[in-house]
Amino acid sequence: MAERIRMANDRIVEINSLVKRFGELTALDEVSFNVNKGEIFGLIGPNAAGKTTTLRILATLLLPTSGRVRILGYDVVEEASKVRRLISYLAEDAGTYRNLTGYEYLSIVARIYFRSKRDIEEAVEEAVRISGLGDRIMDKMKTYSKGMKRRIQVARALMTRPKIAILDEPTAGLDVFHAQHVRDLIKRHISNGGSIILSSHNMLEVEHLCTRLAFIHKGRIITEGEPEEIKAIYGASNLEEAFLEVLKR
Amino acid sequence: MRGLRPLVEKEVKDLLRDPRIYIGLIIPIIMFPIIGFAISMTTSQAMEAARxxxxxxxxxxxxxxxxxxxxxxxxxxxxxxxxxxxxxxxxxxxxxxxxxxxxxxxxxxxxxxxxxxxxxxxxxxxxxxxxxxxxxxxxxxxxxxxxxxxxxxxxxxxxxxxxDVDPEVLRNPLNVTEYSVVKGKIIHAPSGSIFGQLMIGHGVLVPMILFVLSMTVTQIAATATAVENEEKTLETLLTFPVSRYDILLAKLLGSSVVAALGGVIFAAGFVLYFQTCFSSIGLEFGVGGLLTELPPPPSLSYAILIVSLILAILFVTSLGVVMGALSSDVRIASSLLSVIIIPVLLPSLLIVYGSVDSLPLALQILVYAMPTSYPMIMAKEIILTPMPMQVIYGIPYSAALTLIVLYAASKILTPEKLLTLQYKIKLRRIKKERRWELE
Missing domain, CATH: 3.40.1710.10 (abc type-2 transporter like domain)
Structure with missing residues (x-):
């Protein structure tokens, strides 16, 4: 218990020697890294590198083939139901319920996470505010644009005040204004005491957003550290150059 | 169970506002009275012509x-x-x-x-x-x-x-007054009328409503679950702090509530159909009118009917959820459903249109193997046999089978299994389509 409290104070995610195989395909090969409290941790890599698989295991959706994954000391396989109370997950292609209004959706999710009427109302109010949808929150979600759908999902993921928000490509497909809005929400979540692990193709975004990151390629972590640190090691002016340099070596 | 209520609310709202669902529910209430009206109008025309x-x-x-x-x-x-x-x-x-x-x-x-x-x-x-x-x-x-x-x-x-002789007496020397005796009670109506009313009421009307209810509930559950896959909402749902059983139960309850509403609308439409259809051609007692003259079945019979009905609906809803969960989109769900629904609902039709005892042994086994059969048998027999033995034995059997399907549904409601199974089904479908194209 004491160890859990200690871990809860600083280490939010702990991944050790994680392996995931789909039949003969090895999606993750001995992946290990940690995410600490207050961090925005970026998992960076090309398509099919293993980013989404890692995040899905963290979100208790997939089972590891071997290795150990803990969130605030709770094992994601053996204590999945406890883990689900601590996290929130935003899938890359997360859809919305076409026939519900944005408000109804947020209200239903809030009622799942919170008990008291006051907490529910506060959470919904906060989510409505951070979604920035104004009066459109009362419209059915089938009328929303892609950007609006993404904003409602980000609001849903952050309104539950998770210890760690797992965001898979949070700004994918969004225009520059919507992407900026989502990035602001992520920073605000950190300032409110939360932690975030996210995946992205967008190296520029990660460079400005993440406090620490890991390059992942073909299911393996190639390097890990703070953006400035990684750039300095590989003598690169930006993360994109650093990533290409890592691959060359 | 805390998350169950909002999840059920989500299911009901999302389903009732879906045009694919509500149009299907509204059609019977419009269609049946229209058919009834058309029939009564043509009948009236014929009678008018006669005058x-x-x-x-x-x-x-x-x-x-x-x-x-x-x-x-x-x-x-x-x-x-x-x-x-x-x-x-x-x-x-x-x-x-x-x-x-x-x-x-x-x-x-x-x-x-x-x-x-x-x-x-x-x-x-x-x-x-x-x-x-x-x-x-x-x-x-x-x-x-x-x-x-x-x-x-x-x-x-x-x-x-x-x-000095009344010509009518010579023409018809027998003056016959017909009565029927049902469960010891004398009914002032010929047996033909009783059979007619029983056929329309318990023989056709009630089993038809149950049949449509089963079809609707399976379809709704499969569509609701397949839509979660298609719209990519299931993945998010499965990360919420609610148990797989709550998610499953919400689907079952949501689909059942909407299907029950559909069943009520269908029943209203069907009754309206019979009333509009027969009122103008002199069905003196109306639909089920004579049945009120019969001794009512004991309340235990109705309890058995309700229990068997709930089990049957849970069974077909679970099947619908399984089919929907295995499908990556609604189209695949419909294809899977069309394959599975025939053996599940065929026994129900056999019950509506015939007697189970007179069926070949293989069909009798099929009838008794399906939980959907029992409420239909009960509805059909309730007036004359308040406690049919096959239904009494069928209830624990239905409960066990439904629990097995529910357990299987909860087990496959994990992305790990779903993704693998959906991939296999999709692959099989693509192979089949390619084979057809080649042929």
């Missing part, structure tokens, strides 16, 4: 006092009579011009035959101008007038032979 003055052309070859009296009897009975002296072919042509509905030929020897108490021959040529109910009504009206005239002639002949 109109119908023109008939008569060729009187006998030209006697008796034949003339016969013609005037026809005229008194409401026919507009035109006597023609032409040949048959010419009379047919002029009948057509005059708008006559029929041509009657009184052959020579009419009077003579009557005097000898022999049978007289009348030929009737119906002029058919359309195939509608109205034409049918006109021809029936002409036949009725002839029948009535024949009765008048018969009475005249009987009075001549036996002036």
């Amino acid at each position: 109109e003055k119908i023109t008939v052309t008569i060729i009187d070859e006998d030209r006697t006092e008796a034949s003339e009296r016969f013609i005037s009897l026809l005229s008194d009975s409401g026919l507009n009579v035109t006597v023609s002296a032409k040949s048959l072919d010419e009379a047919i042509k002029s009948a057509d011009k005059l708008g006559s509905k029929a041509l009657l030929v009184i052959h020579r020897g009419f009077e003579e035959s009557l005097k000898r108490f022999g049978r007289v021959n009348i030929e009737i040529y119906s002029v058919i101008r359309s195939m509608g109910f109205k034409s049918m009504g006109v021809q029936a009206a002409v036949s009725n007038v002839l029948k009535r005239t024949s009765e008048v002639l018969s009475s005249t002949l009987i009075s001549r032979v036996a002036p």
Whole structure:
């Protein structure tokens, strides 16, 4: 218990020697890294590198083939139901319920996470505010644009005040204004005491957003550290150059 | 269980606002009364036609006092009579011009035959101008007038032979009053009416509603779950702090609530159909009217009916959820459902249209293997056999089978399994489509 409290104070995610195989395909090969409290941790890599698989295991959706994954000391396989109370997950292609209004959706999710009427109302109010949808929150979600759908999902993921928000490509497909809005929400979540692990193709975004990151390629972590640190090691002016340099070596 | 209520609310709202669902629910309430109205309107037309003055052309070859009296009897009975002296072919042509509905030929020897108490021959040529109910009504009206005239002639002949005897008694010496005895109670109605009412009520109406309810609930559950896959909402749902059983139960309850609503609407539509269909043609007791005369089944029978119905609905809803979960989109769910639904619901149709005992053994096994059969058997038998043994034994069996399907559904409701199974089903479908293309 004491160890859990200690871990809860600083280490939010702990991944050790994680392996995931789909039949003969090895999606993750001995992946290990940690995410600490207050961090925005970026998992960076090309398509099919293993980013989404890692995040899905963290979100208790997939089972590891071997290795150990803990969130605030709770094992994601053996204590999945406890883990689900601590996290929130935003899938890359997360859809919305076409026939519900944005408000109804947020209200239903809030009622799942919170008990008291006051907490529910506060959470919904906060989510409505951070979604920035104004009066459109009362419209059915089938009328929303892609950007609006993404904003409602980000609001849903952050309104539950998770210890760690797992965001898979949070700004994918969004225009520059919507992407900026989502990035602001992520920073605000950190300032409110939360932690975030996210995946992205967008190296520029990660460079400005993440406090620490890991390059992942073909299911393996190639390097890990703070953006400035990684750039300095590989003598690169930006993360994109650093990533290409890592691959060359 | 804390998350169950909002999840059920989500299911019900999302389903009821989905045009694919609500249009399907609304159609029966509109469609059935329209069909009933169409049938009653055509029937009324036929009856109206029967009341109109119908023109008939008569060729009187006998030209006697008796034949003339016969013609005037026809005229008194409401026919507009035109006597023609032409040949048959010419009379047919002029009948057509005059708008006559029929041509009657009184052959020579009419009077003579009557005097000898022999049978007289009348030929009737119906002029058919359309195939509608109205034409049918006109021809029936002409036949009725002839029948009535024949009765008048018969009475005249009987009075001549036996002036003190009521001709009606001679024609029908047996005066039959029919009663039916059901479970020891005498009902003042012929057995045919009882069978008719039972057939319409418990034999067709209730099993049909149960059949449609089962179909609807399976379809709704499969669509609701497949839509979660298609719209990519299931993945998010599965990361919420609620148990897999709560998610499953919410799907079952949500689909069942919407399907029950559909069932009520369908039942209302079906009853309206029967009422509009039969009210104009003299169904004196209305739908189920006679059944109120019968001794009511004990409340335990209704309890058994409800339990068997709930189990059947849970069973088909679970199947729907399994089918939907295995499908990456609604199209695949519909294909899977069309394969599985036939063996599940075929027994129900066998029950509606026949007796289970008279079926071949293999079909009897199929009927008793499906939990959907038991509420139908119960609904059909409830009036005459309040506690059918097969239903009593069927309830624990249905409960066990439903639990197995529920357990299987909860087990496959994990992305790990779903993704693998969906991939396999999709791959099989693509292979099948390619094979068809090659062929």
